[in-house]
Amino acid sequence: MRAYNSLILPLFMAFAAPSAAQTPPAQITITGIGEIAAAPDMATVTLGVTTTAKTARAAMADNASQLIEVLTTLKSAGVAPRDLQTSGLSLQPNWTNNPNGDANSIDGYTAVNQLSVRVRDLAALGATLDAAIGEGANTLNGIEFGMSAPAPLLDSARKAAVFDARHRAEILAIAAGVTLGPVLLISEASGYDPQPKFVRAAMASVPVEGGEISVSASVTITWQLLAPN
Incomplete structure (x- = not known):
């Protein structure tokens, strides 16, 4: 009988211990x-050039010429090349509805080139935008202020x-x-x-x-x- 009781006690303790630990x-x-x-100590501006012409080649050529002037102006204003990035480039036909029921026709092309510009000198931000617009930037799609660090x-x-x-x-x-x-x-x-x-x-x-x-x-x-x- 003693041997039986001595066996029961360790088994009971073995089953009881996990429930307490849980x-x-x-x-x-x-x-x-x-x-x-x-x-903020910097601003990111999205601006660009939109041009239209009768042919796709002319629309893109006019756009490129105008954008070069804008880029030159931005760099002269102190914007570093690493702070200039093309963010959008598109060429789309301009469709005209024909009133006589004929199929729609293409009446010229529109070229769009957008730039993402980081301006680190906020005191010069207004003047920089003014100069870019004066040299041909004709779209401005927003300004986001931020911190450089x-x-x-x-x-x-x-x-x-x-x-x-x-x-x-x-x-x-x-x-x-x-x-x-x-x-x-x-x-x-x-x-x-x-x-x-x-x-x-x-x-x-x-x-x-x-x-x-x-x-x-x-x-x-x-x-x-x-x-x-």
């Missing part, structure tokens, strides 16, 4: 948001997100009568996505306003919760 510690998971605003701004946003998450976690822990323990997990969902904040000043001849941009970061942190002593 009990997870109390945890809290909070997502913090950090946002940092700063004045966004990493420090994004790092500040990350720190702010961590502080925000911890602040909120501490408030909830105190209200629940517990304290924060060690950090169990940190994950980040962030990226450099500058958003305009507000307008500050106009620049030079073409009215262009830089304002401020904001960079945000999102950090999710999980802490272990400790019961009060």
